[in-house]
Amino acid sequence: MNLFCVGLSHHTANVETRERFAGSAGTESILRDAGCAEALVLATCNRVEVYGASEKRVSTDDIAQCLVQKSAVIGDTHSEALPFYRYEAEKCIQHLFRVASGLDSMVIGETEILGQAKKAYQSARTTGAVGPCLHRLFQRAFRVAKQVRTHTQITRGSVSVGSVAVDLAQRIFGELGNCKVLVLGAGETSERTARTLISRGVRDLRVSNRSNERAQELAQRVGGHAVRFHEWPQECSEIDILITSTSSEAPLLTPANLGPMLANRIDRPLFIIDIAVPRDVDPGVNEMEGVYLYDIDALRSVAEQSLAVRRQQVTSAETIIAEHVSDFLENVSRELNCTSRVAEHSPVTDNSLRASQL
Amino acid sequence: MDRAFLIISTICFLAAVVRTAIALRAGLFRPGRFNFVAIGLGFVFQTAFLSVRGHALGRCPLTNLFEVFIFLAWSVALIYMVVGPAYRLSLMGAFTAPLVVLLQGFALIAPIDIRHPVKLPPNAPLEFHASVSLIAYGAFALACIAGVMYLVQERQIKTHHLRSIFYHLPPLTDLFAAIKRLLWWGFILYTVGIASGFFTGRPLPRLQIVAAIGVWLLYAAILQAWHFRRIAPKQIAALCIVGFSMALTLLWGITFSAQTHSVP
Numbered sequence A: 001m002n003l004f005c006v007g008l009s010h011h012t013a014n015v016e017t018r019e020r021f022a023g024s025a026g027t028e029s030i031l032r033d034a035g036c037a038e039a040l041v042l043a044t045c046n047r048v049e050v051y052g053a054s055e056k057r058v059s060t061d062d063i064a065q066c067l068v069q070k071s072a073v074i075g076d077t078h079s080e081a082l083p084f085y086r087y088e089a090e091k092c093i094q095h096l097f098r099v100a101s102g103l104d105s106m107v108i109g110e111t112e113i114l115g116q117a118k119k120a121y122q123s124a125r126t127t128g129a130v131g132p133c134l135h136r137l138f139q140r141a142f143r144v145a146k147q148v149r150t151h152t153q154i155t156r157g158s159v160s161v162g163s164v165a166v167d168l169a170q171r172i173f174g175e176l177g178n179c180k181v182l183v184l185g186a187g188e189t190s191e192r193t194a195r196t197l198i199s200r201g202v203r204d205l206r207v208s209n210r211s212n213e214r215a216q217e218l219a220q221r222v223g224g225h226a227v228r229f230h231e232w233p234q235e236c237s238e239i240d241i242l243i244t245s246t247s248s249e250a251p252l253l254t255p256a257n258l259g260p261m262l263a264n265r266i267d268r269p270l271f272i273i274d275i276a277v278p279r280d281v282d283p284g285v286n287e288m289e290g291v292y293l294y295d296i297d298a299l300r301s302v303a304e305q306s307l308a309v310r311r312q313q314v315t316s317a318e319t320i321i322a323e324h325v326s327d328f329l330e331n332v333s334r335e336l337n338c339t340s341r342v343a344e345h346s347p348v349t350d351n352s353l354r355a356s357q358l
Numbered sequence B: 001m002d003r004a005f006l007i008i009s010t011i012c013f014l015a016a017v018v019r020t021a022i023a024l025r026a027g028l029f030r031p032g033r034f035n036f037v038a039i040g041l042g043f044v045f046q047t048a049f050l051s052v053r054g055h056a057l058g059r060c061p062l063t064n065l066f067e068v069f070i071f072l073a074w075s076v077a078l079i080y081m082v083v084g085p086a087y088r089l090s091l092m093g094a095f096t097a098p099l100v101v102l103l104q105g106f107a108l109i110a111p112i113d114i115r116h117p118v119k120l121p122p123n124a125p126l127e128f129h130a131s132v133s134l135i136a137y138g139a140f141a142l143a144c145i146a147g148v149m150y151l152v153q154e155r156q157i158k159t160h161h162l163r164s165i166f167y168h169l170p171p172l173t174d175l176f177a178a179i180k181r182l183l184w185w186g187f188i189l190y191t192v193g194i195a196s197g198f199f200t201g202r203p204l205p206r207l208q209i210v211a212a213i214g215v216w217l218l219y220a221a222i223l224q225a226w227h228f229r230r231i232a233p234k235q236i237a238a239l240c241i242v243g244f245s246m247a248l249t250l251l252w253g254i255t256f257s258a259q260t261h262s263v264p
Helices: A015-019 A028-033 A060-071 A089-100 A112-126 A132-151 A161-173 A188-199 A212-222 A229-235 A255-261 A283-287 A296-345 A350-357 B002-025 B033-057 B065-086 B092-109 B124-159 B172-197 B206-227 B233-260
Strands: A002-009 A038-043 A047-054 A085-088 A180-184 A204-209 A225-228 A241-244 A270-274 A291-295
Touching (some): A002 A060, A002 A089, A038 A112, A047 A060, A047 A132, A085 A089, A089 A112, A089 A296, A112 A132, A132 A296, A161 A188, A161 A241, A161 A291, A161 A296, A161 B124, A161 B172, A180 A188, A180 A229, A188 A204, A188 A212, A188 A241, A204 A229, A212 A225, A225 A229, A229 A255, A283 A291, A291 A296, B002 B033, B002 B092, B033 B065, B033 B092, B065 B092, B065 B124, B065 B233, B092 B124, B172 B233, B206 B233
Parallel strands (some): A180 A204, A180 A241, A204 A225, A270 A291
Antiparallel strands (some): A002 A047, A038 A047
């Protein structure tokens, strides 16, 4: 049985090319027509890959044609023009293990791909496109991904500014459901951060902006309420998280003006996310008791620290994958030897033998 | 025989310490079943030791500094078993185990297991006073450990340098809530312990009374400062560490003084 993977990903194709194959899910039946005994399509925004098992070699062109046919791409559909890659046997196994573990992802260590792979597997299984060969391969891939996540720090920390801010908020306050958030400035970045906080459970969100209209618009969009700009300092004694992104030339918050606002809240921390350039908050504020200030550079630095740790973990993850690849191959070859010995002594057909091998 | 239980118990706690150290060194610490099982087993053997020793003495095994240290280590493990999982402070085990190893290791090595020349008669009120006070010390010890965890986490967030342990420590507000609860538990138990000391039917040495009231006042001051929001959580965490260090020193003094005084 030939095991292969044909596909294109963010490494080899730009988004326009990938878009053309985005609707390739469910092409397993076509692939079977092309000669695949088993087939599975993994289609995400960063990759379109076909994992197949066949008796005879199925060419990359045939696979590409199947994908194109399903995606209804009109025009130049020659596979020569498409940056497809192909992995066979051991390389294919290794590639799938790397993909499932997030090593081949755009953001190293992201875990979404594992869910997408599981979904693709379930979908192909439902249609009967997955047989014993791919079943076994994918089950092992899920196991490998879990082991990589458990035994390395490949998924450690957040790697985007928004998620770093929200992670930090959770490390300070735990559950964010009871946190009060004030967004100062109605810019795009603050809206994004506010939305991430809402997605993690924040219910009390206040928006303040020089233009009250814009504050009200943003408040309406994110499900918060607007606060007039001259009233925001009073809010500081109540809130837990402050997101600032105004276009003010001078700092809005300094130790001198923040001190009195915090007089009655010594037992509650205040987390300030300053994403404005120039900064809205004087760096000296971070020296104040119970105040944790992160400006855009600090957030980026945390994200880079996480990314650096993830990169350092790639070698350990590759070692785990290599062990699994050789173990997987060893198991398969051991069983093949075993079944060939049985075949010599038993009058079974080729097809039933293959099923028992796998 | 009883010392064998204690040695096995210390080995269990040491296993938790070593496992944590190795994992943290590799930057991979995940508070797992191993630590909880190791600490649980250590606790079982501690209890076995105290039970055997208690049967041999015919009373609560708190007759010398050695037994006091072991009882204190047992109290720390007991409070951890109750508080740790309940408040999802599983990493607290990683901080609790070294303290227990330190207490038990010192007790095993130092020549402090001096048996009284005569068998001490049972004295229920005195035994209650001593045991409740030591369980209170266990709560103070855990508050001290939570304080260390708070300061470690706070420092990382403040300086923007997030190490591996950052992702495994509980949030600051959860840690502070645990500190407050442990301080209250410890304070209430200690108050009961001190009050029961006046009903033991025998006069207590003046130094013991002064030292015990000193510790009580220290923790009362910490709780009062928190209640009236006079000091920040970070300072309360630091005071928990200072307070327990002082309390431990005074405990030594109290026990030493009790040993040099008349037999109860």
